[in-house]
Amino acid sequence: MEATDLRRTFRRSSGLLRRTHQEVEAVRGVSFHLDKGELFGLLGPNGAGKTTTIKMLITLLLPTAGSATVAGFDVVRDPREVRRRIGYVFGGDRGLYERLNARDNLRYFGELYGVAPAVQRRRIPELLEMVGLTGREKEKVEGYSRGMRQRLHIARGLLHDPEVVFLDEPSIGIDPVGARELRETVARLVAVGKTVLLTTHYMFEADELCDRIAVIRSGEIVAEGTPAQLKQAVSGGRVLEVETYGAPESVVEGIRGLAGVRSVAVDDRGQQQVLLVQCEPGAQLTQPVLALLGDVRVGRVALREPTLEDAYIELVTSP
Amino acid sequence: MRGVLRQLWVCYRIQLKVISSDWFDGVLAVFFPLMFATAALLVYRVNGDPAAMQYVGLGAAIMGMWTCQGVIASSLLSRERWAGTLELVVATPVSMTRVLVPTTLALSTVGLYCVVATYLWERWVFGLELQVLSWPLFVVAVLLTALTLATFGFFLSVTAVRYRVSWSLGAALEYPGWLLCGFVVPLAILPAWTHPLSWAIPTTWGMAAVRDAASGASPWSNLALCAAVGIGYAAVAAWLGKVLVESARRHASLSLR
Numbered sequence: 001m002e003a004t005d006l007r008r009t010f011r012r013s014s015g016l017l018r019r020t021h022q023e024v025e026a027v028r029g030v031s032f033h034l035d036k037g038e039l040f041g042l043l044g045p046n047g048a049g050k051t052t053t054i055k056m057l058i059t060l061l062l063p064t065a066g067s068a069t070v071a072g073f074d075v076v077r078d079p080r081e082v083r084r085r086i087g088y089v090f091g092g093d094r095g096l097y098e099r100l101n102a103r104d105n106l107r108y109f110g111e112l113y114g115v116a117p118a119v120q121r122r123r124i125p126e127l128l129e130m131v132g133l134t135g136r137e138k139e140k141v142e143g144y145s146r147g148m149r150q151r152l153h154i155a156r157g158l159l160h161d162p163e164v165v166f167l168d169e170p171s172i173g174i175d176p177v178g179a180r181e182l183r184e185t186v187a188r189l190v191a192v193g194k195t196v197l198l199t200t201h202y203m204f205e206a207d208e209l210c211d212r213i214a215v216i217r218s219g220e221i222v223a224e225g226t227p228a229q230l231k232q233a234v235s236g237g238r239v240l241e242v243e244t245y246g247a248p249e250s251v252v253e254g255i256r257g258l259a260g261v262r263s264v265a266v267d268d269r270g271q272q273q274v275l276l277v278q279c280e281p282g283a284q285l286t287q288p289v290l291a292l293l294g295d296v297r298v299g300r301v302a303l304r305e306p307t308l309e310d311a312y313i314e315l316v317t318s319p
Numbered sequence: 320m321r322g323v324l325r326q327l328w329v330c331y332r333i334q335l336k337v338i339s340s341d342w343f344d345g346v347l348a349v350f351f352p353l354m355f356a357t358a359a360l361l362v363y364r365v366n367g368d369p370a371a372m373q374y375v376g377l378g379a380a381i382m383g384m385w386t387c388q389g390v391i392a393s394s395l396l397s398r399e400r401w402a403g404t405l406e407l408v409v410a411t412p413v414s415m416t417r418v419l420v421p422t423t424l425a426l427s428t429v430g431l432y433c434v435v436a437t438y439l440w441e442r443w444v445f446g447l448e449l450q451v452l453s454w455p456l457f458v459v460a461v462l463l464t465a466l467t468l469a470t471f472g473f474f475l476s477v478t479a480v481r482y483r484v485s486w487s488l489g490a491a492l493e494y495p496g497w498l499l500c501g502f503v504v505p506l507a508i509l510p511a512w513t514h515p516l517s518w519a520i521p522t523t524w525g526m527a528a529v530r531d532a533a534s535g536a537s538p539w540s541n542l543a544l545c546a547a548v549g550i551g552y553a554a555v556a557a558w559l560g561k562v563l564v565e566s567a568r569r570h571a572s573l574s575l576r
Contacts, residue, residue: 010571060406062568083412094403099340100333108333111326112411112418140340156407 001034001057001164001195006066008052026052028219029066034164039186039196041210043203045316049219050199051090054168057197058088071163084113087157087165091172093149098142102133102152105141106159113160120159127155131185147178154185165189167198171205183209203309213308215315223315230311237262239310240277240285243299247273254292260285265313272299278306278314323417330421338391338425352383352433353440359503360445376441376449377533378502381461381526383433384468385496388426392472393489395422396479409567415477415560420553423472427465434461452535460532463542464525467549471521474556481563481572501526521548 008027013019027049034040042050055061057068059079068075071085097105110120128134131151171179186209200206207227214224256264260283267274279285356379363375399405408418441447451457475489500522517523524545531538
């Protein structure tokens with residue numbers, strides 16, 4: 001799969017008598033490639049352009065400019081060939097026929113994907129087993145939990161044995177046990193040779209699963225590499241983590257201005273704020289930061305190695 | 320070809336299950352046509368004219384089918400939008416024709432049920448025994464009317480691929496359709512400018528064929544026109560399906576609710 005300088009602009013109109021038009025560039029020249037059998041992660045904050053990029057690749061949106069091929073076919077010129085070879089799974093409650101049971105949902109999409117009846121008879125029970133819905137397949141989907149729906153989504157996306165699977169935030173809203181099962185399922189997909197493009201907000205998920213990751217911000221890819229490369233490249237230094245209670249914004253700004261500080265992120269946890277200070281290699285920042293905090297109540301202070309989440313936060317928050 | 324027919328058949332059965340498995344919708348599907356038929360029969364009964372009762376009795380039976388298809392078909396894809404399944408069906412390799420036709424056929428099946436329910440209601444509650452001189456031709460006319468209503472429903476529903484509010488088109492057509500198709504009043508008493516509108520609806524010809532079959536006249540010419548107009552709608556809808564999906568991909572309207 002290859003995307004070359006993909007761009008997508010949306011046009012918004014407002015006003016009844018005097019129509020005003022506004023153009024929003026959701027994706028601004030995104031390029032990447034995936035090798036066969038690779039699990040590639042696309043990370044970015046809400047509105048960064050992840051879903052728009054995926055929708056262009058799965059032929060639901062036409063790019064404004066640029067080109068992309070999936071499984072060897074152009075997404076604009078050969079949408080039908082692309083659709084035959086891809087599976088698309090998105091997170092959330094929607095996307096299923098609520099009044100049907102799981103088996104009928106799968107049969108319906110099996111027919112639309114042209115899966116032969118004999119193959120359906122074998123594959124539907126296999127997939128239900130794989131996603132842990134065996135025994136619940138005759139229940140209407142409207143009675144399913146979010147985790148069960150998400151697992152059924154995955155079964156639907158794999159029904160026609162696609163070469164490439166797009167997973168758009170598949171673990172959103174799932175409990176930790178369900179999310180772990182989902183990660184195991186995704187890992188199994190790669191083990192059987194599927195090419196997977198995954199978007200997620202959960203860094204540990206991307207760190208655990210992805211061979212390579214691209215971080216997208218404001219419609220542009222700002223970093224790409226293996227999880228280890230991203231951690232290394234972005235934060236050659238370490239991360240100073242300081243628990244504070246009531247740190248004012250002016251102090252946070254002051255810390256940002258210290259020599260040796262790459263970026264500062266504030267994680268609000270009720271009354272407590274955790275300052276995540278990304279340090280330049282070799283910078284000794286613990287004392288200067290504590291000095292700036294002055295009378296602000298401080299809890300735990302720790303200096304640690306950067307995680308993928310630190311790298312991500314730095315990438316998406318740095319100016 | 321066999322694969323396509325199988326896909327249409329399986330999807331038809333599954334969509335019929337979707338439509339008929341909701342208790343609330345089921346109750347509405349039973350009572351609405353019966354209430355419309357009741358209102359029409361009560362109005363016409365005042366004159367005590369058996370020919371007029373026969374006229375409205377036949378029209379009321381097909382009227383339920385029109386309401387079922389016209390209103391629900393145009394909201395079909397809006398329902399898919401709300402359920403989040405529209406993008407998923409568009410992302411499959413089949414055309415919108417193969418997605419929508421099984422669904423509108425399922426709606427027509429419910430419409431056929433409305434015809435039978437209305438017929439029995441008229442007989443049991445109003446003591447109106449409809450005179451049908453040729454039952455085989457009557458059944459053929461009703462079935463073809465149902466089939467062409469499915470193609471008309473396909474035409475109405477496919478516009479929702481691109482335009483979110485097109486479901487209101489079906490709702491707006493419901494009551495004018497009662498007049499334009501000649502369910503409760505003869506077309507001849509309508510203004511001449513409305514006649515082309517009537518002729519453009521396959522159900523007008525289907526209704527005329529049903530009346531012909533009931534009265535013993537030959538329904539074949541009306542059936543032929545009904546089929547021709549229905550095929551025309553199917554062809555236009557199939558073309559629109561391609562064009563509007565492309566337009567929706569360009570304007571990013573598939574994911575909008």
